[in-house]
Amino acid sequence: MFSYKDIQWGRNVKNQGGKDWAYFDDDKNEMTLHWSSSYVHQPTHAMIPKIGDIVVLFQKVNNRNKIYFTHLLTPVDNIEIDCFKTDPNYRWGRKMKILAKTKELTKPSNFNLTAVNQGHTYLIELFDKNLPKEDIQKIIWNAFTPFFREDVYRKYISELSESLLDDGLDDTESEEGKWNYALHRYRERDRSLVQKRKASAVNLLCECCNFDFSSAYPNLGDGFIECHHKIPINKGERITKLDDLALVCANCHRMLHRKNKQNKYLTVKELKEIIFNE
Numbered sequence: 118m119f120s121y122k123d124i125q126w127g128r129n130v131k132n133q134g135g136k137d138w139a140y141f142d143d144d145k146n147e148m149t150l151h152w153s154s155s156y157v158h159q160p161t162h163a164m165i166p167k168i169g170d171i172v173v174l175f176q177k178v179n180n181r182n183k184i185y186f187t188h189l190l191t192p193v194d195n196i197e198i199d200c201f202k203t204d205p206n207y208r209w210g211r212k213m214k215i216l217a218k219t220k221e222l223t224k225p226s227n228f229n230l231t232a233v234n235q236g237h238t239y240l241i242e243l244f245d246k247n248l249p250k251e252d253i254q255k256i257i258w259n260a261f262t263p264f265f266r267e268d269v270y271r272k273y274i275s276e277l278s279e280s281l282l283d284d285g286l287d288d289t290e291s292e293e294g295k296w297n298y299a300l301h302r303y304r305e306r307d308r309s310l311v312q313k314r315k316a317s318a319v320n321l322l323c324e325c326c327n328f329d330f331s332s333a334y335p336n337l338g339d340g341f342i343e344c345h346h347k348i349p350i351n352k353g354e355r356i357t358k359l360d361d362l363a364l365v366c367a368n369c370h371r372m373l374h375r376k377n378k379q380n381k382y383l384t385v386k387e388l389k390e391i392i393f394n395e
Contacts (some may be wrong), residue, residue, distance in 0.1 A: 119171060119191070119216065121258030122251070126172040127239045128164065129230070130187075135179045138220065140188060146266070147214050149198060149209035150174075152191060153236050162238040163209040163330065166192050173241070173257055175224065184224040187243040189261050216273070219240050219264035225256060255356065311344045314362040317343075323366035325373075325389045330366070343370045347385065 118181065128150070132139035139198055140148055141349040150172070152163045156377060166172050174188035190213035198210035224230065227248070233239040241257075242250040313322065322329050322340040330338030363385045383391070 119169075121254045123169060123171045124173060124189070124241055124254045124257050125167075125170040126235055126242060127241055128172055128174050129140060129236060130174050132176075135177050136362050138178060138187070139176050141218070141220070142343045146268075147193060147212055148190075149200070149210040150213045151200060152209040152211075152238075154201070154206055154208035161197065161209045163211040164195070164197050164235075165238040166211070167190055168195065172213070172238070173261075175230065177275070185220060186217045186222040186224065186257065186260065187220065189257075189265075190214065191216060192274065197318050214269075215266060216269050217265040219261070220240075221264070222260050225260075227288060228253075246329070259356065308358070310357060311362065314344055314359050315340075315342060315364065317359055318364055321364060321367055324363045324385055325365050325369035326392050328366040343367055345370050345385065346371055349382075 118308040130150075140150070150163070150173045163380070168191075170188045170191065172188075172192075173186060174190065175184055175186045192245045193212040193214050198212065199208060200210045201208045225245075229246075230244065233243050241253055243255050276321055288346050320329070321340065323342070330341040332338075334341075342364045343366065345365045346357070346359070347363055354381065363383070368390060369392075373383060373385065376382055
């Protein structure tokens with residue numbers, strides 16, 4: 118079984134110098150991950166991950182000019198593959214099981230990858246030296262949760278889907294958005310967290326337009342406001358804190374869930390600027 122704590126290593130990869138996606142050629146369950154032929158000392162960087170470790174791949178695709186986290190992999194065995202005859206520039210290989218892969222996850226803004234952008238095998242804690250290792254692991258795990266291979270999730274992960282729940286969280290944060298395979302495939306929301314967010318507000322005013330239900334609807338509107346997840350619930354399992362929830366009126370809530378002409382959703386701040394500046 119795997120959990121977020123197994124994410125130990127990071128690896129920068131590229132295809133044709135970054136012109137195209139790397140390791141998206143097929144839909145196999147396994148792949149051979151390559152390392153540069155310049156690593157001649159044994160064991161090479163290909164053999165650093167241990168059985169049971171998880172390696173996260175990230176890559177920059179030039180035509181998009183963004184860094185993406187694309188794969189979660191784990192070694193299949195302890196065999197180093199010599200690929201010199203087929204790929205002399207990337208001689209060393211390791212067979213990896215694909216746990217998850219996607220082209221949708223851009224680099225978290227707080228991660229600084231300049232020190233880990235070579236083709237080595239890097240410790241995961243180097244992604245952000247200001248965060249504890251466990252926080253980095255959780256961020257990556259939560260982001261990849263919607264993209265696990267379904268067979269992998271059922272066999273290796275589903276029994277540990279509650280692994281973050283008893284991990285020192287206080288009552289102002291909650292785990293949300295994970296897949297529930299035992300009943301139906303749906304996104305879970307934590308209603309109690311929404312109630313805590315409303316209770317924490319001094320005035321229940323819309324954070325976008327300042328609408329006050331209690332003033333507009335005396336007696337009827339007292340205590341009423343809707344709650345908007347700033348991080349869309351369809352992004353998958355994550356730790357949701359009170360600050361991740363915005364109190365908004367029904368109209369603004371609908372607008373936050375409506376794409377603009379650029380096919381993008383507005384943030385609370387962006388919608389507020391439209392209301393008061395136009």
